[in-house]
Amino acid sequence: MGSPLGDFVRAKRDSIEPASLGLPERGRRRSPGLRRSDLAARAGISVEYLTRIEQGRDRNPSIPVVNALADALSLDRAERDHLRYLSKITGGECSAHTRPVPPRREVRSSVLQTLRLLEPGIAMVANRLGDVLAHTGGFALVTSGTGLLDGDAPNLTRYVFTDSRARSFFADWGDVADEQAFDLWLAPSVENSEWFATELAPVAGPDFTRRLNRHVVPRRGTLRLNHPAGHEFRLLRETLELPSDAQQLVVFLPADDATAGALDQLRQRDRLQGRLRAIS
Template structure:
């Protein structure tokens, strides 16, 4: 049985073209990317040891080994950080026999007050799994009518919306990029167990669009967020994320990226609005 770390290394190895690392073309092969022998040689480890890591038979490679593999794969800083995180949770994994508990959903009063100070801006508080815990009226303006806040439960969830609601593919102009981001962010959840709480629900209804992205470990590039509002407004937003590490939550502030978006947001704000809601 594989591990998150082994899956990541194997996925990165399959995605690297040998010529990009100055290696000779060895002709046709059954699987794409870098040969295990080439990666092992570049990292200074044996093929047998690399195989054990990829297959999950070695769950605790040393820091020097991780650094050597990162160098051999030419990982960027974000990918290196993700690999270290996967090594940490892989080494500490243990089977669970009972259903994991859901993540924390209460928001501290001081965080809610911070959100109120951002009114009428566009801001939201989420946990690592995508639960929308509180939002400004500005956030309701740009998401109203999209189905995101129409969840039957008390906890609208961005990850669930992206993968299970057809309207999300219309709302997010770059849906594939957003899907990659939401799947990747599950690995940043407060614990393996909390991530399993959501993935157990999503996997059966979201299908390969979700499970394939989750297991690829693609580190997303977070550029300008492009939205196509059903009211006909097209928005381009920049995102600033304020990490609340002690709460396993984050405040995300959305800023118009151009004058056209400023005007579009103003038009949406003139529509009937709700008020700040905290879900706990």
């Protein structure tokens, strides 16, 4: 039986071309990537120990070993943070038998006031499970007709993987799917993440489970949206962490003049139709 830590190390090893690290090619191989022996040598550990880590038979590598693996794999800062997090949860600091407590859905009044100040901009408050907990009217306008905010408890992760409209709405659906799957590792608690992933996997299928288990740290570039009204949006994202609430405030900004113009057209049409949108 594997482990999240072992899965990540193995996935990164498989993704590395030996030549990128200055290592010679050693003939054809049945599997891609860096050999265990090469990674073990770079990290200063034995091949047998690396095998135990990758297979989940050693779940408590020391901090120096974790740092050595990060160096040997040439991980960037986000990947190093993820490796340390996986080392923590794999080592058993979080009990898998603890009954999951749902993350809080309440949004503090001061955060809601901040959202009001951001109108008519595009902003939302969410948690790492993908629950959309509050949003501006601008966010509702940009997502109108997509199905994202349908229902009493909208969830972005569930929408991305189970609603066919998401694949049209998100121009780079695969990138967004990678982001939402990865964020489950950063959920309010390990128990929350496991509970949600177990619930979602049967209906989301292999697109979800494959992304969840390969541990690709997303780059989170420009978000491209295809609005049902025919507008194309390119949005930058600024994220404010609310650690005491295990929530995030995400603000979406036009990435170019064309997007700013399209947003103005959408707002003008909404005003003409006389619809009033309030903070949710």
